[in-house]
Amino acid sequence: MASQIPSHFEMVTPNQADAELARESSRSLAACKLPPGTGIRLRLGDDDDGESIVVPASAFRLFQNLLTEMSQGNAVTLVPTQAELTTQQAADILNVSRPYLVKLLDEGKIPSRLVGQYRRVRLDDLMVYKSRDDKARNDVLDQLSADAQDQGMGY
Known part of the structure; x- marks a missing residue:
């Protein structure tokens, strides 16, 4: 995108x-x-x-x-990790809504800074959050799979 x-x-x-x-x-x-x-x-x-x-x-x-x-036909670009993104760009990368991303920023889960009245998110900070979130999601899936195996659910 x-x-x-x-x-x-x-x-x-x-x-x-x-x-x-x-x-x-x-x-x-x-x-x-x-x-x-x-x-x-x-x-x-x-x-x-x-x-x-x-x-x-x-x-x-x-x-x-x-x-x-x-x-593979994928569009590519090279972006330095210290690049700053708008909240919409950051939300697009995480595949979440902009209001949800703003909530994550308000909760301090992703660092950001204000430029005038607009927030900016560093790409490297966003990718750290994404990595942590992906790992947590995978851990939950692994646990659910293990529980299903223990209960003989055939997954």
């Missing part, structure tokens, strides 16, 4: 040709295993005169993830 990212970040939605090229590239790059802290040399251009650059292994892994998402 375009509303999930700040407007100054570009979102790339792959067409069918891009998705297929990303799929092929992703498969080729998946074979490259780099130890953390190393770099990888990339050649830009089709001929021997192309420029060669070295990128960190972490950037290479991020690029692999980007290609994987594009190969």
Whole structure:
């Protein structure tokens, strides 16, 4: 969703040709295993005169993830974790209503700050909350599943 990212970040939605090229590239790059802290040399251009650059292994892994998402036809963008989101953008990421998100902010469950009269939520704070919430939800599901097994409910 375009509303999930700040407007100054570009979102790339792959067409069918891009998705297929990303799929092929992703498969080729998946074979490259780099130890953390190393770099990888990339050649830009089709001929021997192309420029060669070295990128960190972490950037290479991020690029692999980007290609994987594009190969599945998913729109992608790169947003720094310290980016600040509006309450609507944050609610969209959590897939909740904006009033519910505001309630979470009022309860202090997600940190926020005021810019004038508007609240801003840092993406990294939002993702910490989402991770905690996902874990709590999974723990409840695991417990329900275990209880169903104990009671012979066939789940």
